[in-house]
Amino acid sequence: MNLQSLFQDFNPSKFIVHCCLFTFTVLFCLRLDDYIDWPYWVIFIPLWVWKSIATLGAIVGAIVWCRYPHYRVEGDSYAHFKAMLISLSLHLILLMFELLACDRLTSGRHLWVLVFIPLIFGSVASVGACVWAVKHDRSFELELFCAVNALQFVFLPLKLDGFVSWSWEVVFVPLWIVLCLSLVAVLYSIIFCGILLRTPEVSHQQKKSAINSAIGNCATVLPILVFQVLLADKLDNENLDWPFIGVAGPLLLSLFVLILLSFNAKGGNKWWFGIRKSFCQFLLSVLPCLQEYGNISYHTESAAAAGQNVPLDTAAVSQLDEFEKFDKKSKKALSKKNDHLKPVVPIISIDLPD
Numbered sequence: 001m002n003l004q005s006l007f008q009d010f011n012p013s014k015f016i017v018h019c020c021l022f023t024f025t026v027l028f029c030l031r032l033d034d035y036i037d038w039p040y041w042v043i044f045i046p047l048w049v050w051k052s053i054a055t056l057g058a059i060v061g062a063i064v065w066c067r068y069p070h071y072r073v074e075g076d077s078y079a080h081f082k083a084m085l086i087s088l089s090l091h092l093i094l095l096m097f098e099l100l101a102c103d104r105l106t107s108g109r110h111l112w113v114l115v116f117i118p119l120i121f122g123s124v125a126s127v128g129a130c131v132w133a134v135k136h137d138r139s140f141e142l143e144l145f146c147a148v149n150a151l152q153f154v155f156l157p158l159k160l161d162g163f164v165s166w167s168w169e170v171v172f173v174p175l176w177i178v179l180c181l182s183l184v185a186v187l188y189s190i191i192f193c194g195i196l197l198r199t200p201e202v203s204h205q206q207k208k209s210a211i212n213s214a215i216g217n218c219a220t221v222l223p224i225l226v227f228q229v230l231l232a233d234k235l236d237n238e239n240l241d242w243p244f245i246g247v248a249g250p251l252l253l254s255l256f257v258l259i260l261l262s263f264n265a266k267g268g269n270k271w272w273f274g275i276r277k278s279f280c281q282f283l284l285s286v287l288p289c290l291q292e293y294g295n296i297s298y299h300t301e302s303a304a305a306a307g308q309n310v311p312l313d314t315a316a317v318s319q320l321d322e323f324e325k326f327d328k329k330s331k332k333a334l335s336k337k338n339d340h341l342k343p344v345v346p347i348i349s350i351d352l353p354d
Contacts, residue, residue, distance in 0.1 A: 009263060011262045011263075014261075021050075022252060024043070029245040051094065058085070
């Protein structure tokens with residue numbers, strides 16, 4: 001286990017988002033299956049936690065931005081700060097939708113069309129956010145998700161309010177299109193990975209990255225496709241005995257994979273909470289005790305003869321010993337060379353008279 005790479009590649013934003021979505025999905029499915037009778041305001045707590053952390057992080061980042069103007073000239077701080085504000089606005093739109101949805105599920109006093117208005121507006125705004133992110137080389141996963149599902153956010157409330165009598169398979173047509181495009185991307189990643197594996201000029205690190213990308217794409221897209229098929233079948237056939245928690249099993253698997261991938265996701269905005277540095281550097285500055293373990297690799301492997309654990313960096317230790325021996329020899333040779341370069345002073349004998 002290499003703690004250094006674990007700290008450097010960890011993306012706390014994605015970890016928090018995926019953990020909150022995983023918890024909410026479990027609670028919501030259990031509520032639909034009547035395994036729990038909690039109010040929906042409690043079921044939505046994981047989403048409230050997610051939005052609260054995002055809002056608090058943006059507020060702290062804005063305060064640091066205003067109080068320390070000299071921080072603004074550090075690299076691409078302006079792009080990071082604008083990206084944080086765009087993400088905050090999108091989070092607030094999602095929060096408005098979640099509040100309306102929770103109130104609709106609890107009281108049922110307004111139409112679903114009104115509930116989805118913030119999402120539709122956010123989807124339109126996300127198109128511009130995606131263009132800006134591409135122009136400034138920023139990540140835009142959440143913005144892209146909202147932008148490509150704009151039509152889906154129109155079909156869902158129409159079906160829920162009974163304005164259309166389509167089957168759920170037809171209602172999910174926009175999502176089918178998105179999933180088909182995702183499958184094409186998965187196929188491309190697999191082919192690209194195969195090409196890299198057969199190319200000898202490619203480094204081992206690039207091959208490893210391509211393999212991880214292909215496995216991650218397959219483990220996230222395919223379960224979501226299975227979940228979508230099961231959900232459409234469940235909603236169209238009310239006599240289907242599958243509980244919602246069983247239908248959501250593939251989705252939970254995909255979210256769990258995304259949680260694991262967040263430890264190797266890298267990236268992230270440096271202005272959340274005003275840390276202005278990567279999460280690894282911030283964590284090591286807050287907890288200096290981790291610096292002792294950040295450069296250590298652990299590897300358990302039984303030795304063939306001694307039957308003991310062999311350290312991972314044995315070769316590095318031997319190379320270090322050889323370097324020390326060579327260093328000592330070079331110092332001796334240098335000292336001898338310096339002896340030859342010393343000036344020779346003739347011996348003068350002075351005879352004193354008696």
